[in-house]
Amino acid sequence: MSSPTRPDPIETPDTAFFWAGAARGELLGLACAACGDLQHPPRPMCPRCFSTQREEVKLSGRGRVLTWIFPRHPAPIGFAEAPIVALIDLEEGIRLVTNLVDVTPDAITAGMPVEVQFAPTAGGRAVPVFRPAR
């Protein structure tokens, strides 16, 4: 098997936990430790109670397809096969940009249940992608 070519995630102080989790095979969200509010994209302060106490929470990895597209031209950098880019609404109520994998384009429907798996990147990191729920 050839080595991964997918671009590495871009890590910032407020998002490093997400990618560190993905590298361990865990899908993480960032909740407020004071009031429990869960938001994505993650942020260093709770917009509901303004606490800066943050808590990494393990997400179920289950959700439903909101929408999806096929970037054709110019071809995305780092993908041997054209990726299917999708928005997934997770069970926990947050939304992620990701890829759909292990599915033929014609089989995708809005609302289709999906579950997470992890795809390696060129630099040895990983990102969460989603396949049809089994």
Added chain:
Amino acid sequence: MKKRAGRETAIAGIGQTEFSKRSGRSELQLAAEAVKAACDDAGVAPAEIDGLITFALDPSDEIGLIRCLGIEDLAFATRIPGGGAASVATIHQASAAVASGAAEVVVCWRAMNERSQYRFGQPQAGGNFAPGSGTSSLLWCMPFGAQTPGSWAALRSRPYLDAFGVTNRDLGRLSVVQRDYAAKNPAAWFFEKPITLEDHQASRWVVEPVLRLLDCCQESDGGVALVVTTLERARRLRQPPAQIVASAQSIPFNVEVISNYYHGDLTVMPEAVGTAKRLWQQSGLGPQQVQAAMLYDAFTPQVLMQLEAFGFCGRGEAKDFIAAGEIELSGRLPVNTHGGLLGEAYIHGMNSIAEGVRQVRGTSVNQAREVEHVLVSCAMAGAILGRV
């Protein structure tokens, strides 16, 4: 009605360079030429400029412009976040500065060698952060292969298109109208190059099944500048004033520029709804009192969503509004009569404001009938320009 405080304001001058794919000169030179042209149009001396506003993303520097234009003592300078969402916000903030007395003659500019020097439309996987870009695409989209503005916009638009059964052919009808306007506009890159719906449908997919090539704006080299001053002063200048009857920004919670996925309902455009609400409140006007609209068109779906957000038609009805010919010169609301960013050039929305001013003056090559008010919108900001 919630009228703004302070002095009445107007756009007194518009200036632009030629729009090309290879300007052959620096962005600072394009900026200086556009500002000088806007001053000449208004009949003000560059030395009279005391305020400068541009986009956070603009590569030219205020000091460089001051040195080119012989500006004696700048009293006000600021930059606006949000990519193209900064475009109409420049005149909103210029108007606020002039209304308050913080400045007298504010010039808004944008100049870019966006085709010859770098290309917004090409994929990038790197992490070159531009603060104030108004998007989290670099972080959350790049490793998934959504690496271009087209892919971000398509992902954001598809739920709207699917909800109302808008097909790519429906989008093509907008593109055909705008290219027809551009074909009659000597300043447009696509002057004398109209397209048919079949041309649109034959153009290659950029992002399937949302955007074909002819749904996407151009990459352009060029500069545009606008002179904002008091209405009182503008009345004494060379051109008929385009009064800034109302202006507003709207940046709602969890809304982003282009990678705008994190508010709840993607079938609406909350930032345009917010801008519309403020403009109608300030002006006491409604969609029926607007005779032409320049709506930010980096990609065709954005125009449909703005038509609905501003109430020119009902939700889900924009495709029918367009198909019925309502955005053509014979219709209810001519839209993007310069050809838009698709047909004229992509100067990040600033060229669309210049066209709004020409419509108010009655000097557009595609002049709408009996113009009293023109809407200019980049969704996150908007203004109503009025004939005095």
